[in-house]
Amino acid sequence: MTEQYYSLDDIRKNVSRIDNEILKLLSERRLLSLEVAKSKIGTAKPVRDQAREQELLLRLIETGKSQQLDALYVTQIFHTIIEDSVLFQQAYLQKLANPDSLQPVARVSFLGAKGSYSHLASRNYFSRKQTKLVEMSCSTFRDVLNIVETGNADYGVLPIENTSSGSINEVYDLLQHTSLSIVGEITQPIEHCLLTVGDADIKGINTLYSHPQPHQQCSEYLHSMGNITQEYCSSTAEAMQKVAELNLPNVAAIGNASSGELYGLTPVKDNIANQQENFTRFIVVARKPVDVTSLIPAKSTLIMSTAQKAGSLVECLVVLRNLNINMTKLESRPVIGNPWEEMFYLDVEENLKSDVMQQALEELTRLTRFIKVLGCYPSENVKPTEVEIEE
Ligand SMILES: O=C(O)C(=O)C[C@]1(C(=O)O)C=C[C@@H](O)C=C1
Structure with missing residues (x-):
């Protein structure tokens, strides 16, 4: 039997053909997820169905294995596909619930x-x-x-x-x-990188342009660079723009690699944030609040100031606990002009329209000096369903 040799061009043509088929199938799947969303309106079923995701992922991992595709690879790809499907359905349902809100x-x-x-x-x-x-x-x-x-x-x-x-x-x-x-x-x-013009030598960098936030987020790496002159900018983009204009090998900016490309900058060191998961x-x-359909997970944000006596905040938090409302964030900030007075910001995983949230607001209004709902919105944090991967 003679071996068949294909040219690189031919192989690439085949790869591109397969890539196009993948895109076509992804687009078809997306359209089907819209049909799923429509059917869920009729049955009032929530968009997210973890049991279905679990079953689907386990089956795909098995099928993948029989085709020499490892479980982690299959899981990562389908987590991305499911996340897209959930967000696509949410966007569609939100558009229906708020017909005037999103203009073309x-x-x-x-x-x-x-x-x-x-x-x-x-x-x-x-x-x-x-x-x-x-x-x-x-x-x-x-x-x-x-x-x-x-x-x-x-x-x-x-x-x-x-x-x-x-x-x-x-x-x-x-x-x-x-x-x-x-x-x-x-x-x-x-994903913060150190960006320079051309392929500069990191050792020669002595001036850094950055917005204060990224600077703080990369403090450990920047400390390890030794004596560097820090120039603060109003945004990451301004920092990149400055470095591109200066066009000097001793000057760097902190920014994202793909954004750096827009300014002709090259990443000379990537992953420089203190925490890898940044x-x-x-x-x-x-200007107008939105209505969040009950088929999707919602979050509400409140601000409130409590009476200035011991235990006031605790009393408010007990209201949430008793109604089984999950608080995902509590922040306090001083009230400008009123020394020692605090404004509390709360994020809760609850729809403003729900009975428990309405009851919570009623009770909190009695317990606080000031309370305001900043908004209720779809939670876009789709945590992927975890499945046990056996080797
Ligand atoms: O089958 C459903 O109910 C869907 O909404 C579709 C889908 C998917 O993309 O496969 C998306 C979200 C659900 O959590 C489960 C599965």
């Missing part, structure tokens, strides 16, 4: 120029919402809110907390006084 063109404001993490988060958030974006970059968080409040943008995207550096206090403080509502959230992986949660604000 949405103007969205965020901090920083093209390539900032806020810009990446905005694009990701709207990617499944079937709307064209007009992107409006701002130089301060206050401007991001102002431009929506005055009707010059429809949405604002703001970072609220990071897994390494914690809460973004400036944003919390601005939320105390805004008339806007939180209508969505998105968690964005933050994520930022962003909130999306708009």
